[in-house]
Every structure is written in structure tokens, then in C-alpha cells.
Amino acid sequence: MNLVPLRLEARPEPSRLAGWISPLLAAAATIVVGFLLFSLLGKDPLAGFHAFFVKPIESRYGVGELLLKASPLMLIAVGLAAGYRANVWNIGAEGQLTLGAIAGGGIALAFHGSESPLILPAMLVAGVIGGMAWAAIPAWLRTRFNANEILTSLMLVYVATLTLSLLVHGAWRDPEGFNFPQSKLFTEGALLPNILAETRLNAGFLIALAVVAAGWVFMQKSFPGYQMRVAGLAPAAANYAGISAPRTVWMGMLIGGACAGLAGTNEVAGPVAQLLPSISPGYGFAAIIVAFVGRLHPVGIVFASLLMSLLYLGGESAQINLALPSAITGLFQGLLLFFLLAADVFIHYRLRVARRVPAPAL
Amino acid sequence: MTTPALRLQLSGITKVYPAVVANDGVDLDVLPGEIHAVLGENGAGKSTLMKIIYGVVKPDAGIIRWEGTPVQIANPARARKLGIGMVFQHFSLFETLTVAENIALALDAEHAGADLATRIREVSARYGLPLDPARHVHSMSVGERQRVEIIRCLLQDPRLLIMDEPTSVLTPQAVEKLFETLRRLSAEGCSILYISHKLDEIRALCHRATVLRSGRVTGSCDPRQENSASLARMMIGGDLPHPVHRDAQAGAELLNVDGLTLAADDPFGTSLADIRLAVRAGEIVGIAGVSGNGQKELMAALSGERRLADADTIRLCGVPAGRLDADARRALGLAFVPEERLGRGAVPEMSLAENALLTAHRCALVARGFIRSDAVRAYAAETITAYRVKAGGPDAAAQSLSGGNLQKYIVGREIRQAPKVMIAAQPTWGVDVGAAAQIRQALIDLRDSGVAVLVVSEELDELFEICDRLAVIAQGRLSDARPTRETNAEEVGQMMAGSFIAASTTSGRQFSPAGAI
Numbered sequence: 001m002n003l004v005p006l007r008l009e010a011r012p013e014p015s016r017l018a019g020w021i022s023p024l025l026a027a028a029a030t031i032v033v034g035f036l037l038f039s040l041l042g043k044d045p046l047a048g049f050h051a052f053f054v055k056p057i058e059s060r061y062g063v064g065e066l067l068l069k070a071s072p073l074m075l076i077a078v079g080l081a082a083g084y085r086a087n088v089w090n091i092g093a094e095g096q097l098t099l100g101a102i103a104g105g106g107i108a109l110a111f112h113g114s115e116s117p118l119i120l121p122a123m124l125v126a127g128v129i130g131g132m133a134w135a136a137i138p139a140w141l142r143t144r145f146n147a148n149e150i151l152t153s154l155m156l157v158y159v160a161t162l163t164l165s166l167l168v169h170g171a172w173r174d175p176e177g178f179n180f181p182q183s184k185l186f187t188e189g190a191l192l193p194n195i196l197a198e199t200r201l202n203a204g205f206l207i208a209l210a211v212v213a214a215g216w217v218f219m220q221k222s223f224p225g226y227q228m229r230v231a232g233l234a235p236a237a238a239n240y241a242g243i244s245a246p247r248t249v250w251m252g253m254l255i256g257g258a259c260a261g262l263a264g265t266n267e268v269a270g271p272v273a274q275l276l277p278s279i280s281p282g283y284g285f286a287a288i289i290v291a292f293v294g295r296l297h298p299v300g301i302v303f304a305s306l307l308m309s310l311l312y313l314g315g316e317s318a319q320i321n322l323a324l325p326s327a328i329t330g331l332f333q334g335l336l337l338f339f340l341l342a343a344d345v346f347i348h349y350r351l352r353v354a355r356r357v358p359a360p361a362l
Numbered sequence: 363m364t365t366p367a368l369r370l371q372l373s374g375i376t377k378v379y380p381a382v383v384a385n386d387g388v389d390l391d392v393l394p395g396e397i398h399a400v401l402g403e404n405g406a407g408k409s410t411l412m413k414i415i416y417g418v419v420k421p422d423a424g425i426i427r428w429e430g431t432p433v434q435i436a437n438p439a440r441a442r443k444l445g446i447g448m449v450f451q452h453f454s455l456f457e458t459l460t461v462a463e464n465i466a467l468a469l470d471a472e473h474a475g476a477d478l479a480t481r482i483r484e485v486s487a488r489y490g491l492p493l494d495p496a497r498h499v500h501s502m503s504v505g506e507r508q509r510v511e512i513i514r515c516l517l518q519d520p521r522l523l524i525m526d527e528p529t530s531v532l533t534p535q536a537v538e539k540l541f542e543t544l545r546r547l548s549a550e551g552c553s554i555l556y557i558s559h560k561l562d563e564i565r566a567l568c569h570r571a572t573v574l575r576s577g578r579v580t581g582s583c584d585p586r587q588e589n590s591a592s593l594a595r596m597m598i599g600g601d602l603p604h605p606v607h608r609d610a611q612a613g614a615e616l617l618n619v620d621g622l623t624l625a626a627d628d629p630f631g632t633s634l635a636d637i638r639l640a641v642r643a644g645e646i647v648g649i650a651g652v653s654g655n656g657q658k659e660l661m662a663a664l665s666g667e668r669r670l671a672d673a674d675t676i677r678l679c680g681v682p683a684g685r686l687d688a689d690a691r692r693a694l695g696l697a698f699v700p701e702e703r704l705g706r707g708a709v710p711e712m713s714l715a716e717n718a719l720l721t722a723h724r725c726a727l728v729a730r731g732f733i734r735s736d737a738v739r740a741y742a743a744e745t746i747t748a749y750r751v752k753a754g755g756p757d758a759a760a761q762s763l764s765g766g767n768l769q770k771y772i773v774g775r776e777i778r779q780a781p782k783v784m785i786a787a788q789p790t791w792g793v794d795v796g797a798a799a800q801i802r803q804a805l806i807d808l809r810d811s812g813v814a815v816l817v818v819s820e821e822l823d824e825l826f827e828i829c830d831r832l833a834v835i836a837q838g839r840l841s842d843a844r845p846t847r848e849t850n851a852e853e854v855g856q857m858m859a860g861s862f863i864a865a866s867t868t869s870g871r872q873f874s875p876a877g878a879i
Contacts, residue, residue: 222732223723226719233710233711236705237708
């Protein structure tokens, strides 16, 4: 019957090992397909790989860029993971990031030129509040009207992006900016300090690491984190234990929103240094992949964010060195998630070589 | 080499799991038309053995012969093809589908025709197991779900039917009807492997019994020649503990339900009508009834899983608690053992230690919002030891335990929180005699220490054994609670059929508070 004598057999219990191997398997499969892809496009695969995965981080500057781009990814992903573990599906981190950028950037513009040491902390706080406020909308819609947060949070991304666009085209446009849709450049007091010479790496990286550490403590060691895991694994058990379902939704959404908002402020107070119509190359969406590749675990998320960051840099490098279109970045991201979901089958199933079953004489 | 007359022959079946040897060289013969009992405590390996026969689990060694021919039963579909049907102790039903859809899924194309609903009605009527093919499973009680499983098997005209504790949730009358069914099947030549902890049932029904202890066959006998005590001895290798029951010293009223009326939250649920109930310190009140008569709804309302509009309807230790959630009610001294262990009483994927935290976090297991891992593990380890739970330790996942062992753990976890009011739903369902006796004794000890205990059970024997007062639930109404020794099984059986409802309506709805007897 079967051409290939292979079949999937349900495991008696999910394999933890497979859970950790699966991302590696997915990364390997992504590389193999990338190889084929480069060949089909008429590029030398080895040169392609060099340009994609090695060249971006050959220099000190490159390493700085790797960590710079990994920062918002790990920051957002760890916040999303807290919610995902509780079955709270916040897909709108990109919008919450944008609101964080608007709120933080708004402070920077309002106190333009000020050297006060309070500006930067105020921006970060405003960013967190902005992200939380944007995440509160789907949380409220879910708890009040049972509206699916996947849809509402996603739709709010477009509202957020257009709001930012409206501001930089209108009220917040730099009067001396030759009518370009951009705000004034932020002044020194509103920018995160650099932490590695000859690179653009700033203190935002340290903030991200600190948040990841806090996320680990919250998820693994705190009682509210435990309650959120229970809510995600067994809703009936959560109800039995009196864990409030609305509170779980609120916490999941607000934590994700806070982290995304902070990431948005870090971007405008860091590499972007002003408000533009687009301040993120899809970090909010890429972080969803990072969260899952990292197994919703803070340590895994750090590694996954580095990989995803490398894909961003590799995509840019491939555009420059191989004259490939910018879609290459998204393509690699998509491949990675696709293969991860496929490889996750092995958590619950194992592959067996089918033996011929002796047919009984009936 | 083999006797062709045997329907099923197992030789040297061995199955080793990482933590435990579930079956160790098990031999078993089943004759055509024989009702064969498999006896053993929780974790003795009965369920594993049955799963091997049904193709769910692969044996590590041993030979299975089906009607004389060695076979490898790779999966349940293969088993069904051979003519083996199984009714599981834990059901495998899709909650969002209807009865007919669930049954259609398990049948081969030839059986699942357009007339399936009609055939379900026929079979269910013939075997006295009423069932509406169009109902959704999520709205059904455990007892009703079991009917689905039984009828699903019967529809396939099996030649060997495996029944894993089929009677735990049936009324005495329904058990008798099921036995008639099984005897008829047996007379028609269908063999039955019958797993049960109820020794009197095995004596009444089965032709032969094979006894398992710790994965090994320790004996076989003709149960009709034995008595319950001798069977129990073979099973546990010693004498059965008997619960010690002193007279109740009832004290203050700790749980009071005053006119609880609650519309069912799903179309197939049972609405509760004017429930009145009081449980005092130092007594055990039992609620008898056939499943699906409002027990589920009453438990959810009492535990706080479903909150009420009026705080005064439920009072815990004198405090109005109707609007409090489950955790807030626990803070007042409530403990609750729910009917479903996996997914409600425990998180299947989490370890026993993490599951301790689920409700016992008030026992100094959390400090300033942080989990005290050492304290949590110690709590779990102590519970495992004190309640003799067979488990790999505090790190074993809840889903790795057998049903009875997990139940012991949950009961232990709840009791060790030193509650003032203890509510237990089906505390010994699917639990072997040894463990059941232990759980009942624990409830009695709790009562003697001044706790108000409420037990909801479908097993009348159990209720008569441990309860000081007994009420009956039928059609969402609760009878007055009467002292157990002033009533008897016959009277309670009639009340379970709803006799008290008509009586109380004609006499002007005298739902007097139960405490005022």
C-alpha cells in the first residue's frame, strides 16, 4: 500500500528532546532549501551562504548590528510568549510597537532639545504605557464581548501604522524637513547611549536582556506566571482553581503590549532617532516566529532572536552582494516557521519503519 | 500447539515502561462466550493488558493468538477488524460532536451508514441504555458518555468485548440491565473481558477470573465459588481495611445552600430548582442520584466554578459566598475534589509538584508572589507518602498516573489543606477497593476531626457506608436529607427515579432546609 515503509506513530507522551531538536531540524531544513533556492536562481550556493550567513557578522560592526536587531525581537517575543503560554493569542505586537514608538517619540518631540536625564526614562515609561494601552483594546473586546483577540489585535496593527503615518505627515512633521514625512531628529537627551564602540549597538540591548531575564523569573518562578501556564494548559483546571479567565487575558495582552511598546521606544530612541512612517521592518510579526522557534522559553527566545536577526542582516547582504530582491528575508523567515511547524509533529509522534504485519487467516 | 477452541490466548505478555513493569509474563485464555473477569488493584497492569489486546499499546514480548492464529494487533482499527471491541475507563469522545457523529467516527464505512441514528436508537433501546443520537457529547455526564462508548462497541457485533469498569456510573437497575445484555451477548457466543473492582458484580456475572498483582498473574478462580473477602485477599494479598465509623457529633452549620435555582448554561444541562441543603461540622452528607440529574451543575455552583448572582444563596462557614470565585471560597475553608481528575482536578502535562500548587498554594507554598519550589516539592512528596500514591515522585506528570492513584493524590492534596468544608464528587470512581477504602476512611477521619463533608456519588453502597445523612438529586431537585439509618436502598432508589418530587409538590413544596430534620 505504502510506497515508503514509513509511518508516524503516536508517542505515549510528548518528547521533550524532540521539542528542543525541532528548531534545529527546522533551521537545517531551511538551509537546505535555501541552498536549492540559490542554485535555482543561478547563484553559487556557497557564495550565497557566505553572503547570507557569514558576511553580515564578519566585522565588529556586523556583530553590533546582529545584537541591535535581535534586541527588539527578543524583547517582543518574550512578552508574547507569556501570553501564548496562557492561550492568549496577541498577533498585534507590531501595532503595540508602533504605539510605543508614538508615545516615546511624542515625549522626545515635546521636550525637544532638553538635556534632562529624565527624558529617556520618561520615554521608556511612555512607550510601555502606549503599548499596553493598544493591547488593552483587544483585551477589553475579548473579555467584554468575547471578540477573538487574534483578529482584533491584528486589525489594530493597521490602525496603529496609519496613526503614525498621519502624525508624521501632519502634526509632527519636521518643518525643516523639505516636506518629507518625518519628525525632527531627536536630540542627544532622547537617545539611548551607545554601548559598543564602532557600532550602533545601544543600551536597548541591555534593556532587552534584562526584560528577558525578568520574563524567565515571571514564567518559571512566579505564582501569577504559573497560573497563566495552567490557564493555557487546562482551562477547566484553571476554573477549578479559581484562576480568573479575564485576568489571564488581561495579563497576557498587557505583558505582550508592554514589551512591544518598550521595543518601539527603543527603536526610535536608538537606530531610527526620529519618527518615520515605518519604524520597524516587521519586528512585531517576526517576533511571533521567534517566540515559537524559542519554544516560548526565554532562553530559547534569545537564541531564536539571534537567528532571526541574522536572517534580516543576511537578507540585506544578499540584496547588496547577490542582487537578490528584498523578499528573500521574508522568504527565509517563512521557511523557518513552516519547517518548525512541520518538525513539531515529532514532539507527539515518532517515525517508524513499518514492518509487514503477518495477516491472520480469517 | 494451540487449542483452536480458544477465542483469545495471551502468552508471556510483557510491557515495560520507564518507571514500572506494567505486565510481566502474563498468560490469559478466553473461551468463546465466556465472561472472564480481570481483577487487580490500581496499577496492577489490567488496563495496560487490555490496551495491548485492543492494539493501543505494543507489548515488548509475548504472543497473542486470536482464534488460534498468532496476530500482531498494530492498532485499534485492526483490533476492531478482528472483532474486538473495547469500552474504555477514560472515554475517547469528541466533545463538540454529537453522539451519532462520535459513533460514526469509530465505525468502518460499512457500519456507518445513513441509518446510523436509527440503529443507535434500536440498540440503545434493546439494551436499556437510553441515548439521543443528536445530543452533543460536551453536555453529557460521565454516565451518559459511557453509554455512548458501550453502544459504539455493540453496533459492531464484536466477538470479544473488553469492558473496563463499565458499571461504575450506572444505577443498580441499569447494572442489572447491562448484565442481562452481557449475558445475552455471552450466550450468543461473544466473549467478554470484564474489568471491575466490584467483587460482588464479578461474582454475579463472571465465569472465570484472572487476578493480577504488580503486573503478574497471581491466580485464577471461579468467582462463583468465592466470596468477596477471598477475592479481595487474592487481589491485594492481604485483608481489606474496613472503615471505622463512629456516630456523628454534628456541630455548627458550615455549608448552607438556601434556595439555589440556576438555569443550565447549556441546552442539554440540568437546571437546578430551589436546592436547599445544610452540612454541619462533623457529619457526612451524601447526595445520591443517577448522573445527569444536576450533580454537575450543583458541584460547579458549590465550588465557585460557576458564580451566582446572589451571595446569600450559598454560605460557607457563615459567610455569604455565592458570588465568590473558587479561590476565594477556598480561602474560607472549602476544599473540593471534582469528578474529572485530568484536566480539571489536575493539569495533565504538569508534574505532581506543580499540581500541588494548583489549590494548595495557601499552605505557605508561595511567598510574595514567588513559588517556593522546595516547599512545593515537599508538599507533593508528603502527599504521595501519606496517601500511598504509586508515582515516580513529585516530578512525575499527572497524566502518567493511573486514575485511582491520581485520585488519591488529589484527595490527599485537598485534605492536607485542613479544610472546614470538604466536597467530593464521585471520590472513588474507577478506584480499586483498597484505595477506595482508604479514601472513604480519609473522609470519615476528616468528619471526625470536625469537618463538614459533602459527598456526591452514584454508588449507593458507598453512600450508605460513610454518610450520616443522605439526600437524593433528581431532575435538578434535591430531596430533604434523611438520616442514613432511617432509610434504605429501595427507598433511595425510588427517590432517584424522582418519587419525592411529586410527593413534595402535592404537599405544597416542602423543601425544608435539610438541617431541620
